[in-house]
Amino acid sequence: MSWQAQVVTLYPEMFPGPLGVSLAGRAMEGGRWGLEAIQLRDFAEDRHRTVDDTPAGGGPGMVLKVDVLARAVDAARARLPGAPVLALTPRGPLLTQKRVRELAAGPGVTLLCGRFEGFDERIFEGRGVEPVSIGDYILSGGETAALVLLDACVRLLDGVMGAASSGVEESFESGLLEYPHYTRPAVWEGHAIPEVLTSGDHGKVEAWRKRKAFEDTRLWRPDLLTD
Ligand code: ADE
Numbered sequence: 001m002s003w004q005a006q007v008v009t010l011y012p013e014m015f016p017g018p019l020g021v022s023l024a025g026r027a028m029e030g031g032r033w034g035l036e037a038i039q040l041r042d043f044a045e046d047r048h049r050t051v052d053d054t055p056a057g058g059g060p061g062m063v064l065k066v067d068v069l070a071r072a073v074d075a076a077r078a079r080l081p082g083a084p085v086l087a088l089t090p091r092g093p094l095l096t097q098k099r100v101r102e103l104a105a106g107p108g109v110t111l112l113c114g115r116f117e118g119f120d121e122r123i124f125e126g127r128g129v130e131p132v133s134i135g136d137y138i139l140s141g142g143e144t145a146a147l148v149l150l151d152a153c154v155r156l157l158d159g160v161m162g163a164a165s166s167g168v169e170e171s172f173e174s175g176l177l178e179y180p181h182y183t184r185p186a187v188w189e190g191h192a193i194p195e196v197l198t199s200g201d202h203g204k205v206e207a208w209r210k211r212k213a214f215e216d217t218r219l220w221r222p223d224l225l226t227d
Contacts, residue, residue, distance in 0.1 A: 003033040003157050004080055004108035007146050008072045010051065010115055012037035014143045019150055027160045033108075035150070036079075040064075043071040052116055061117030066126065069112065069119060073127045076110040085129045087112040087119055088142030088149070092131030095149060097172040099132070103149075104156040111149065113142030175224060176217040179209035 007015055015037040019025065027033055041049045045068075052062035073085055086109060103109055112119070112129065123129050134145045155161050171178040182193040196208045217224050 001107065002031055003104070003154070004083065005033065005035045005150055005153075006038055006076045006080055006083070006108070006110040007035065007113060007143075007150075008038045008040050008069075008076060008111065009113040009143055009146070010040050011113075011141070011143055012039050015147075017147055019147060019154065023160060024151060024154045027154060027157065032157055032160060033154050038072065038076060040068065040072055043068050043075070045071075055117060059117075063117050064114060064119050064123075066120035066122045069123045070127055073110070073112070073123070073129065080108055080110055082106070083108045083110050085110040085112065085127065086132050086149070087114065087123070087129050088134070088145040089114050089118055089131050090133045090136070090138050091118065092133040094136075095132050095134050095152070097152075097170075100149070100152040101156060104153040109149075109153070111142070111146045113146050115141045172224075174213070176213045177221055177224070179213045180216065 009015070016025070016028065016035050019035065020028065024033075028035065040051055044051050044065075050065070051068050052064050055061065055063050077083075077085065083106065084103065088111060112123075124131060132149070134148050139145055182197060186193050186198065194208065196204050199205070
């Protein structure tokens with residue numbers, strides 16, 4: 001069985017979107033992974049196919065209804081048993097490369113995409129749904145976040161990236177940002193490639209890269225050094 005993604009959304013036409021081209025697209029065509037976009041509205045039971053309602057306690061926006069979400073989750077779980085169910089929401093813990101690796105190693109994922117003000121909170125405990133955020137900013141919906149999560153998983157699947165997918169030298173795999181890269185020309189608009197990289201001394205290159213990874217992490221992402 002190949003790795004399977006199910007995405008529950010009000011906008012199934014947003015999938016596979018960018019994941020239908022390039023690396024992920026070729027892997028999908030090759031059968032290495034599959035994606036099914038599921039229309040949340042199909043799980044509404046009233047004449048108007050209502051999926052949302054006004055927030056309890058008042059306030060702006062609308063909230064996705066827990067009964068509709070639960071029916072969608074139950075159907076998705078029946079189709080893909082054993083796959084974790086995640087909801088994309090800025091109220092969740094941040095997605096990490098560690099969690100991405102775990103997800104990519106499993107059978108697949110079911111993703112719930114929020115719109116409006118978000119999900120009725122009871123879906124999380126009531127159906128064992130895991131909230132996850134892709135960053136400290138607010139998107140107009142969970143769909144683009146789902147695409148990000150899937151991209152991060154699919155590139156790690158066996159055979160998708162070839163040799164490069166061992167990924168051990170990538171940013172975050174070591175807890176640091178990756179070292180910087182350069183290629184020809186040797187001098188561009190007066191900026192030269194660091195001399196050590198053209199020295200041919202592999203030991204020195206290795207040491208320089210380690211030092212730069214640490215320095216750049218301290219400069220741009222000091223939080224990675226203290227967490
Ligand atoms: N939906 C809206 N904003 C989001 C975010 N930052 N991460 C995941 N889902 C979201």
